[in-house]
Amino acid sequence: MFKDASVAEIELALQDAWKAFHIYRKLSLKQRADFMRMVAKEIEAIGDELLQVAAEETHLPEARLRSERTRTMFQLTSYGEACERGDWLEARIDTAIPDKNPPKPDLRKMLVPLGPVIVFGAANFPFAYSTAGGDTACAFAAGCPVIVKAHPAHARTSELVAQAIHKAVKAVGLPAGVFSHLHGVSFEVGKALVEHPYTKAVGFTGSFNGGKQLFDWANQRKQPIPVFAEMSSINPVFLLPGKMKQSASETAKLYAGSITLGVGQFCTNPGLIIGIDNDDLQTFSDTLAGEIVKASPGMMLNTGIFKNYVERRANALSQEEVATVAVSATDPQLEEGAPTIASVTAPVFMQNPILHQEVFGPYSLIVKCRDIAEMQEVATHLEGQLTATLMATEEDILQHESLVEEVKNICGRFILNGVPTGVEVCLSMQHGGPFPATTDSRFTSVGADGIKRFARPVAFQNWSNELLPAELKNENPLQIWRVVNNERSRSGI
């Protein structure tokens, strides 16, 4: 339906972005926030057409799309507010000490934008992690122009959102190059975008193969650039014995909901459940099985994701000594994913890397351990994760400290007695974990701290107050929090 961007179109988008960068980065924090609020407004102004088109393209229910749209607008406005608040600038001032030997010069530091950012939309979040999603919002807040490569599976949705952004760009009088929107089914489009010398950073949400490829291209450039790719996570859940004794059934019911939520198509879907092989785990497993049998298959996002689920699920279930615990009793229609639970013993799990791979969809694998020591061994065998969860009593936590530490060490978000699905948009959120969950565990893609992915510090040495940017002037006209001579302060100097 849409033609892939040509080499000339890609070149033009980057040239425009580079020119726009020189204007956009000089906008005040308030101007950036105003622009972001305008983007949110224009998205809302599209109205129900946006929901209809997205529903057609992604098979997601209207209620979900409606709330995702709200979330997307909240991201834009709240990251805009964070941009204005200026905490993310990490402003620091060390005033001169002329009579030190050698004299200490006046030094003031703040974050500045990296330059044009390429954003690759996510299949599973047509709004919140796509065209005007979290990466775009963070880049705009940081002062970076954005070029979005539309996800081919929801290209029309992407086009509608892009039009809204174009309108906002025009409404606030910015150069058009602040935002470009390109289509590309071929990987060549993505490659050209990542390799262009004017590209200074990349945001991506999707598969391991896709993200890793972008990461490699970015690092093989003459000037390597940062890539924040959110890729692959199976979000292990550790069932501790005290908690299981108390509430094996309740936990199972809670998890049946989390595993099947949105047909399991969340990066935080709990794909691995680790427990001690005893009667309580049997109760958990039986209850979960009962729920899964009752759960309906759901239409998946697109044919590619459906086929991928069918293949990966079949592959996992066909591994030696993997038992199928439960499958939805309802026959799936075409492109529907059937909720499925499997189980395996810990030694088999630890020896078979295929079982550590994400099966994107309503699937979870129960790993049965002999004891706590084996649970901990499983934890040490896991790769980096977006989230890890403990279902545990306070006593469980205190008794099994080394397991707790081991699990904390592999994840970005560490949940106690909850489910990993549901990613709150707030400053304390960490959505990013050790590789392969993401390509840089030191950053997050959800919450206003995500702005820092697209900025770098510059120290101004020996600049007069008149010439310093407002953020670093003595009088602190923006009233932002700064660290002045090692003391945090909002006052002037």
Add this chain to the structure above:
Amino acid sequence: MFKDASVAEIELALQDAWKAFHIYRKLSLKQRADFMRMVAKEIEAIGDELLQVAAEETHLPEARLRSERTRTMFQLTSYGEACERGDWLEARIDTAIPDKNPPKPDLRKMLVPLGPVIVFGAANFPFAYSTAGGDTACAFAAGCPVIVKAHPAHARTSELVAQAIHKAVKAVGLPAGVFSHLHGVSFEVGKALVEHPYTKAVGFTGSFNGGKQLFDWANQRKQPIPVFAEMSSINPVFLLPGKMKQSASETAKLYAGSITLGVGQFCTNPGLIIGIDNDDLQTFSDTLAGEIVKASPGMMLNTGIFKNYVERRANALSQEEVATVAVSATDPQLEEGAPTIASVTAPVFMQNPILHQEVFGPYSLIVKCRDIAEMQEVATHLEGQLTATLMATEEDILQHESLVEEVKNICGRFILNGVPTGVEVCLSMQHGGPFPATTDSRFTSVGADGIKRFARPVAFQNWSNELLPAELKNENPLQIWRVVNNERSRSGI
């Protein structure tokens, strides 16, 4: 003199570091700071032997080594204080909103250590950027064990400092694996260290080829890890016309000192001077030439660096249309570097990438531009830099804003009317710039913000106050600055 670490020794060091990590990361901030203060104390306790050995190995004068030792101890103690102050933890709290739909869970985030860090010592800073230097201090503050690969050019110095760290480790009762010290002339040692699965980050200061190689190895791992390599910078200085009219001679004298300081062996040495080809630049050039002719050649750090200087200098001077402006009138003795100034026109400079490469030593190239527009063109042709300097009046800055912005965009530290040599150790320092100055412009290797290179955020979701780490407890027992529900605060909740 020292044998390269064997495969078994490398394996043992990493195994020990990994085990020690599980203990060391649980130390309180104060305990880490105490340990770092103890390291500083033990380094001081070595006494003059350390200065003597370092002088033998590096040919650096005693006064310089004495002040570098002071700097090293200051880094350890001041990063220790920063560690205790806890700003670097980026603690954030968003309290639960149970009646939100869906309910908002309690979320609290802070930085946690990455794991064992490999530090490669720098040839030109035997103390401050080597064994117990900035990278080691930052890693210790972050909660990471350190394995140092000694720089072969000052292996005995490194060994002495390592002994001091071992003593401090013992004195405060830490497991020995918190710090290991390995020798390695062969690149195989470095490769094995970077590729080991327990290695979680790398710090490096040195040549472009060395740093880029580590970066590539790190990214080709199954689990890529962050590398902060500080590599190559020619630290351009832009002479603006108003300033030149006022003080061409004074500027030249100032720069003669900066270019020859420490025989030019600083990563911030001003290797490129860009001005408008007019009478003022001639005055600048003549004065600089006069100073350079009078300047004495100095003994370089080691044979490798001396040979490299001779070769690169000769190569630069032999490029077409490069004129030699001045060379020290004193014949250099063996292993001495001769202060040298060359010049070239802007068009020739822009077309010849060899002239953009660092000539590590007392060498600087004057680039003569037709006008301000051509100066700006030169700026856009430059690669990323640790520093860039403007010699400019206030009027120069206001009149040539787009040049100023262009120059800011390529550097980490932006100096007005000063010299780039001299890197103040304070929170506002930025020592890190766009590639190839460093491999990640978003971080610094000088100042306490450097701690963040070796840490990543973890969000705790739904943890009870009793189970949360002290840094995130309601009552804020450590009295650190946190952001609570988007407001910065040092109070409890």
